[in-house]
Amino acid sequence: MLEHTELFFKSIFIDNMVFATFLGMCSYLAVSKKVTTAVGLGAAVIFVLAVTVPLNWLLDQYILRDGALSWLGPEYASYDLSFLSFILFIATIATMVQLVEIVVEKFSPALYNSLGIFLPLIAVNCAILGGSLFMQSRDIASLGLAFNYGVSSGIGWFLAILAIAAIREKIRYSNVPAPLRGLGITFIITGLMAIGFMSFGGMLTGGDEAAPAEAESAQVSPETDNQETAANKEVAEVTNIKINE
């Protein structure tokens, strides 16, 4: 349970897809002019990530990684198909996006129309493929954790695009230097937000990674000292008693 919570907050705040690794920047910059469309795209990204990361985890675990094919029989145990992961991952993603597109068109034509071309573009959103590739390179341990990772990094992306869309709606009324209007100022604001998000880095370690270890060792050493001194005292007492006798 603890590792789930930790992964959840870590992928939303510390390893935020937009601010820490620059994934999905293209649609982040292109669709963030209005809050409503940003929310629609963000929700679609959360959904697609939540489906594709666990699916790709299964693919990676049972087909792609070194020795993963051993369930077919002992003669397949030495196969390493990991060089195929790009093709299989992107095929899964493209299929899922196509599926989402069909479902959304059927059940919510209004949302479908407002998203327009950006729904198929989710297939080439780096955040989606990046989610699967990071899942692979970070050795996410179980299917549940993979699902958690997908959902939480989707939420992180959602948060980022929501924030920048809100800022861009407001900044329309301010006096930005003409050459910086539009794209330029968006880049710089994103940079400043990324600096802000860096401060979340210490959230899970309590500010400094070295500090807890030091504190532990500091706690441990007096105890051993005490034990030793206690033992010494006992020895001393015993010797005293012996002497007294």
Place this chain on the structure above:
Amino acid sequence: MAIFSKKERGLILDPLADNNPITIQVLGICSALAITAQLKASIVMTISVLFVMGVGNVVISLMRNAIPSKIRIIVQLIVVAALVIIVDQVLKAYAYSLSKELSVFIGLIITNCIIMGRFEAFALGNGPWKSFLDGIGNALGYGIILIIVGFFRELLGSGTLLGYKVLGDPIEQTGLYAFGYENNGFMLLSPMALIVVGLIIWVQRSRNKALIEEN
């Protein structure tokens, strides 16, 4: 330049400045920014994209009459993925430490929107030679921004270029460091990539007023 007609020269030169994929078309930013802390990584990334885009555009252009339009996105993705696997394997074989450094970002060339964008907008409707030039031009436009960002981040961040100490030695206090210069370690952190690109856009648009946007 006699072998290129005026239009063909335009295909290569336009994306370098006034129709730059990153600063004007807002494409391919994802993989562009994360690896620019070092000039070397930027150059390797540029060469990889150059290869994938040049070859991919030719392949798609040759197949353009055979691809059914409904499944073209999947076909395009498969072509890009196959080319990226080649790049990835070559890097792993000849520059292993660098490929570790670039980690997932080589794989993310697949989802580089510039490539898909050029396939959709150009290679599906033009012949192989023109598509090749278009691919090269756009990849160079992408690379120029990458190399500028990588240059400034490595120079100001660690005082080196391609690993050579160009500003002097910070420990022995030679070169610029003798005058009290300090490396700005902040340039190596990811947010500065965004701000440097923002500044490039600022410079570019002040030089060419036609590019200024409405909000």
